[in-house]
Amino acid sequence: MFSWLANAWRVPELRKRVLFTALILGLYRLGAWIPAPGVDSQSIKNYFSGQGGTILGLLNIFSGGALSQFSLFALGIMPYVTASIILQLLTVVIPSLEALQKEGEAGYAKINQYTRYLTVALAAAQATGYAYLFQRQGALNVSITSGRFVLIIVTLTAGTTLLMWMGELITKRGIGNGISLLIFASILTSAPAGITAWYNGGPMEKLFFPLIALGIVVAVVFMQEGQRRIPIQYAKRMVGRRMTAGGTTYLPLRVNMAGVIPIIFAAAVMAFPPTIGQYFPQTQGFVNRHFQPSSLSYLLLEASLIIIFTYFYTAVQFNPVDQADNLRKYGGYVPGIRPGPPTAQYFDRVLTRLTLPGSIYLAIVAILPSIFIRYGGFSQANSRALGGTSVLIVVGVALDTMRQMESQMMMRSYEGFLK
Secondary structure: OHHHHHHHHHOHHHHHHHHHHHHHHHHHHHHOOOEOOOOOHHHHHHHHOOOOOOHHHHHHHHOOOOHHHOEOOOOOOHHHHHHHHHHHHHHHHOHHHHHHHOOOHHHHHHHHHHHHHHHHHHHHHHHHHHHHHHHHOOOOOOOOOOHHHHHHHHHHHHHHHHHHHHHHHHHHHOOOOHHHHHHHHHHHOOHHHHHHHHHOOOHHHHHHHHHHHHHHHHHHHHHHHOEEEEEEEEOOEEEOOEEEOOEEEEEEEEOOOOOOHHHHHHHHHHHHHHHHHOOOHHHHHHHHHHOOOOOHHHHHHHHHHHHHHHHHHHHHHOOHHHHHHHHHHOOEEOOOOOOOHHHHHHHHHHHHHHHHHHHHHHHHHHHHHHHHHHHOOOOHHHHHOOOHHHHHHHHHHHHHHHHHHHHHHHHOOOOOOOO
16 A cells, blocks of 8 residues: 555656645635634534534534534535535426536536536525524624624635635546545544544443444445446447447446435435424424434434435436437447337336345445444444444545546556555
C-alpha cells in the first residue's frame, strides 16, 4: 500500500490533484467553524444538545456539525443533493426534461444549470426556515424584520453556493467527485467523538467494537460491489459502407442500485414526527413511545420504509423499457430472450429479484446503530459510526476515489491500488 502511495506521489499531475483536493477540503472545514454574522454559536449549540433524534440532528451530521454552530457553511451541500434528486425525479414525469436527458452532453449541461438555480432557491428557503426556527426557540436573538435577519439568510445561501462551486472545482481539478468528498469530509468529523467514546467505554465495548466495525465495512464493500451481469450479444450490421463486427458484452445490474438515497428518505420521514411533536406537547407521549430510535416499532417502520423507497428509487433510475429499446436500436439482444417487450420483462423480473436482497441489506445497515445501543450496551457515538448513511457514504466515496486514482496510475503504466 505504501509503495503504491509513493508511486502516486511521484506523478506531478496526480500530486497536484491530491494537494488541491486537500486544500479545498481544508477551506471547507475552516468555513464550518466561522459563525454567520450576528449569531451566538453557544446558544445554537445549547439548542442542538437535545436534537439528536430529530431531522435537525440528521442534517447536522451531513453538515459536519456546522449547523449546530450556524456557521457560514451551516446548510452544507445538502441543498445541492436535494436539488439533484428532485431534478432526477422530475425527468421521469416531465417530458421536456426527459428529452433534455437524451440529448447527451448539451442536455446534461442544461439540467445541471437548472440544478444550480434550484439549489440557490432551496438554500434560501432552508436558511429562512432555520433562522425563523432558532429565533422562535430563543436561540437566535434577532428580529425577523431586521436587516441582520436578512444578512444571515444571504450569508448562508452564499455559503451553499460557494460550496457547490468548490465541489465542482474538486471534480474538475482534483481527485474524485467533489460533492461526494464534501459529504465524506463532513461525516468524518464525527470520527474523533466515536474514537473517544470507544476509548472510554467498557471492556466488552473495547474488545468487540473494532471487530464489529471491520465486519460491517467488509459487508458494505461486498454488497456495494456486488452485481448481476446479464450477457448481451451484438449482431453484425452495416454502418455506411462498412460491416461492423458483432461482439459479446454484459449489462451490470448492481445489488444496491439505489445507493444511500432510500436511507436518507426513510430517516427524514421518521424524524418528521419528533420534530413536529415539539410544537404540540399533547402528542409527546405517543411520540416518545413509538418514535424513539431504540423502540421496536420505530425500527420495524424504518426498515419497511427503506425497502419501499429502495424499490421506488431503483425503478426511477433503471427503466427496463428504455434499456430494451436501446439494445434493439443498436442490434443487441440477450441470448435466449426475444428483443423488445420480452427483454424489458426479463430485465424487470431480474431487477425485482435483485432489489430484494439490496433493500434488506440497506434496512439492516440502517437499524444496526439502534440495535447496538439497545442490546449491545454500546454508546451512541460508537453505534452511529457503525451503520446507516455514514458507513455507506464513506465506503462508497473511498472506493470511487481509489478507482479514479487507479485509472490515473494505469495511464502512466504504474501498478494500481486495486487488485
